[in-house]
Amino acid sequence: xxxxSQSPSNKVTEKGKDVELRCDPISGHTALYWYRQSLGQGLExxxxxxxxxxxxxxxxxxxxxxAERTGGSVSxxxxxxxQQEDSAVYLCASSLAPGTTQYFGPGTRLxxx
Amino acid sequence: xxxxxxxxxxxxxxxxxxxxxxxxxxxLYSVHWYxxxxxxxxxxxxxxxxxxxxxxxxxxxxxxxxKKQQSSLYLTASQLSYSGTYFCGTAPYGGxxxxxxxxxxxLLAVQx
Numbered sequence: 001x002x003x004x005s006q007s008p009s010n011k012v013t014e015k016g017k018d019v020e021l022r023c024d025p026i027s028g029h030t031a032l033y034w035y036r037q038s039l040g041q042g043l044e045x046x047x048x049x050x051x052x053x054x055x056x057x058x059x060x061x062x063x064x065x066x067a068e069r070t071g072g073s074v075s076x077x078x079x080x081x082x083q084q085e086d087s088a089v090y091l092c093a094s095s096l097a098p099g100t101t102q103y104f105g106p107g108t109r110l111x112x113x
Numbered sequence: 114x115x116x117x118x119x120x121x122x123x124x125x126x127x128x129x130x131x132x133x134x135x136x137x138x139x140x141l142y143s144v145h146w147y148x149x150x151x152x153x154x155x156x157x158x159x160x161x162x163x164x165x166x167x168x169x170x171x172x173x174x175x176x177x178x179x180k181k182q183q184s185s186l187y188l189t190a191s192q193l194s195y196s197g198t199y200f201c202g203t204a205p206y207g208g209x210x211x212x213x214x215x216x217x218x219x220l221l222a223v224q225x
Contacts, residue, residue, distance in 0.1 A: 004154075035215075042115070042200060043155070043215040056212060091154060099143065099204060102213070104154035 002026070004105035006092050012111045013082055021077040021108045025094030032075050033102060034067055035091045043091065049075060050098055082112045114139065116203045118216035125191050125223045133186040133219045135201030144177050144184040145202040145213060148195075155200060158186075163206060179206075188221070196223045 005024045013019050025032050034046040045059040049069040060066070064082075069075040079086055089109050093102040116137045123131050135144060143162050147155035161177035161184055172189045188195055198220050202213035 033212075042217040043202070045212060045214065048212055058212075101157050101160060102145070102202075103157065104147075106154050 004092055004094050004103055006105040006108050008108060009106065010109045012113065014113055015084060016081055018078065018080045019082055019110065021090050021110070023075045023077070023092030023105060025073065025075070025092070026103055029094035029096050029103075030072070031095040031098050032069055033093045033095075034075070034077050035093065036088045037091060037107070038088045046077070084112050086110060087112045115214055116201055116216040118201060118219045120219060121217070122220040123222070125221065127193060127223055127225055128190050131188045131191060131221060133188075133199050133221070135184045135186070135203070135216055137182045137203050139182065140206040141177075141179060141182055141203050142206040143204045144175075146175055146184075146186050147200045147202065148197045149200065149218075150197040191223045193223050193225065196221055
């Protein structure tokens with residue numbers, strides 16, 4: 001079946017602009033995760049959604065970052081007033097249930113000029 | 114809180130073996146191993162759960178020593194396709210098992 005998809009695959013924006021990144025998880029997966037990966041670095045947890053529960057936002061680096069998940073499926077990560085340090089690959093993953101295998105999407109490469 | 118991986122990088126010839134370690138300062142419930150090739154998404158390799166189990170996947174296996182709070186990934190008779198960055202993701206014991214904390218990665222390069 002189809003895997004996790006993300007769009008856009010690449011995004012170049014100017015400092016101060018807002019960006020929206022989209023994630024379509026695997027159908028039926030109740031858990032959805034957002035990570036950030038800076039060049040040559042590991043995966044930094046951002047936010048986690050599970051069903052209809054309140055999301056775990058503990059990894060969001062600032063209040064410029066927000067995310068929502070509509071209808072328990074598609075998720076959007078929004079970065080307001082982008083800064084150059086926001087440049088990174090943003091990865092989305094989904095899993096059938098909490099604590100089970102996470103399947104990653106191809107990521108969105110964000111470059112803030 | 115971030116697990117420490119060692120070595121940071123390793124270069125192998127085809128057919129050689131390698132061990133990648135992942136150590137945590139906290140008691141662990143599970144360890145997840147992923148491989149990421151350059152420019153691609155991480156790909157799941159295996160999960161090890163509390164109980165000190167050992168798993169295998171073709172010529173890649175792993176162990177989980179909960180007393181030492183450490184997991185090791187074993188790559189035997191390495192192939193060119195094994196090249197990539199290996200990450201461990203850990204879930205703390207008694208904490209949120211759904212949220213993984215990833216190590217900084219181990220870069221593995223297999224040469225002909």
